[in-house]
Amino acid sequence: xxxxxxxxxACSLGMTVLAVYAQDENKIQVRxxxxxxxxxxxxxxxxxxxxxxxxxxxxxxLAEAFPDKGSQEAIAGQVDFxxxxxxxxxxxxxxxxxxxxxxxxxxENIVVVFHLSPGLTDDLRRHFYLFALPxxxxxKVAAQQYQ
Numbered sequence: 001x002x003x004x005x006x007x008x009x010a011c012s013l014g015m016t017v018l019a020v021y022a023q024d025e026n027k028i029q030v031r032x033x034x035x036x037x038x039x040x041x042x043x044x045x046x047x048x049x050x051x052x053x054x055x056x057x058x059x060x061x062l063a064e065a066f067p068d069k070g071s072q073e074a075i076a077g078q079v080d081f082x083x084x085x086x087x088x089x090x091x092x093x094x095x096x097x098x099x100x101x102x103x104x105x106x107x108e109n110i111v112v113v114f115h116l117s118p119g120l121t122d123d124l125r126r127h128f129y130l131f132a133l134p135x136x137x138x139x140k141v142a143a144q145q146y147q
Contacts (some may be wrong), residue, residue: 004147006070011059015067020069022141028073028103028112028133030101030103030132031078031129031131032130032131033086033130033132035130037074038068038075038130039068039071044074044090045092045126046092048090049100050091050093050141053088053090053114054064054088055085055088056085056097058085059072059081065138079132083134083135084132084133084134085132086130086132087114087130087133088129089114089127089129090128092126093124094125095124096118096121097116097117098117099127100117101131109138111137111139112133113139114139
């Protein structure tokens, strides 16, 4: 039993070291922020497009995107505007829709590409994602191809 425990710990440590190495190699961290304490306007999702997120680079932009003071405080506690910018995605679509950022290295630069995995269900749901990424990093939304 003890050997099994040591093996599990070694394996976990190896995965942690591998994750840290991969993160250090890319040097780009994209974080999904917690929106559980944020007041969201469902109508905004219905009127917005996935390929046009709101870019928030400072406290004034945060106040414009989230007028509620409590929401501003909840988000501001998760971001450092000196080093990061926010991308606020909102849209209405299938309940199974998922948005995933991927760091891509080009010959001359690094770009964060946001990929939509479209849901297969026919239920209309509102989606809100808020990502923090380094200020100087370029980003784009991948063109979607539905099958």
